[in-house]
Amino acid sequence: MAEWQRIAQTVTTPATLDDPFIVTVPCLHKDQAPEIAEWIVEEIQVxxxxxxxxxxxxxNAYNAQEAMDRWRREAESLNSAQRLARNMARPKFMQIERHARRAALASWAWLTMPGGxxxxxxxxxxxxxxxxGRQFETSGETTRRHHHKYQGYEYFYDxxxxxxxxxxGRYIGFSEDALLDGAGLAQFASDVAEFKMPENRSNTNGEGFRRFDDDTDYLSVRLGISMFERFTPQQLTGPLLMNEITQVExxxxxxxxxxxxxxGVREREE
Incomplete structure (x- = not known):
């Protein structure tokens, strides 16, 4: 039987070494935020x-002066006796307007309060x-709980x-000021209830009760208001909303x- 024998051993070195290079491994974690954007758009539209x-x-649309003018125009075709009888049942237009505004605010507060x-x-x-809850679970997908990934960032679920x-809020008749100050007032009340000192953020949020709102909440409310001014509900889409979100500072x-x-995701799982 023939035997193998080592005749010689040679080691070679290339004349030049290649420059070092970085291998980029794509992130495999799911972008969950676009799915949430689609859901919120549907919620707005509904x-x-x-x-x-x-x-x-x-x-919110009830206007005492307009209602009064309309009531007077309707009386123009009546005779004197009919007008006299009608005036005895004259509605209290200003009182109706005040009650309508209070009812609107009460309903809005009830719908948007924590747990509403x-x-x-x-x-x-x-x-x-x-x-x-299962669909938007962040375990194994993001570095922090309640933050949802989109591209290179994670956005808080607030x-x-x-x-x-x-x-x-703007669509159903509340003014921008009412919404911003209302959100700030809600944050103020929440802080007080939790025995926390409300923080004054007037340098970023402006004056009024809005100065007590969380800066991220304030920016998000502003974004919703801005989108109302530029897009009808039917024009809203998930991708459009995500594009708007990425432009907010x-x-x-x-x-x-x-x-x-x-x-960060791996460290969270450890």
Whole structure:
């Protein structure tokens, strides 16, 4: 039987070494934010036409002077006796307007308060909404709980309901000032209830009660208001909303917007 024998051993070195290079591994974590954007757009489109939304819109639209002028015009075709009888049942137009505004505010506060039907943050909890809670679960996808990934960032789940608040609120007749100051007042009350000192953010939010609102919440409400001014409900889409969100200068911090890192996801799971 023939035997193998080592005759010689040679080591070669290339004349030149290649420049070092970086291998970029694509992130495999799911972009969850676009799915939430689609859902919030659907919520806006449904709620502006809902029974609650339309009732509040009518209450906000009631104008005492216009109602009084209309009432007077209707009396022009009546004779003297009919006018006299009609004047005895003259409506209290200003009182009706005040009651309509109060009713609109009360309904709005009830719908948007923590745990209200239009407080969307609760639906991320699987105990409240099992299907959506599982769909938007962030474990294994983001570096922080309740933050949802889009491209290189993770966005806090508070922004969605605040965008809805701004858009729907303007659609059903509340002014920009009423919405911004109302959100700030709600934040003030929440801080006091939790024995926290309300923070004055007038340098970013402006004066009035809005100065007490969280800066990310304030920016999100403003975004909803801005989109109302530029787009009809039928024009809204998930991709459009995501594009708008990426243009907002949210502060980079937990509870707002943070960079997404795959290493951060792994560390969260450890």
């Amino acid at each position: 709620n502006v036409e809902s029974e609650d939304g339309q009732r509040i819109k009518r209450q 039907v239009w407080d969307h943050k609760q639906y991320f909890d699987p105990r409240v909404d099992p299907e959506r 922004i969605w309901s605040n965008i809805h608040y701004g858009y729907v 949210y502060p980079e911090k937990v509870g707002s917007k943070i960079p997404h890192t795959c290493q």
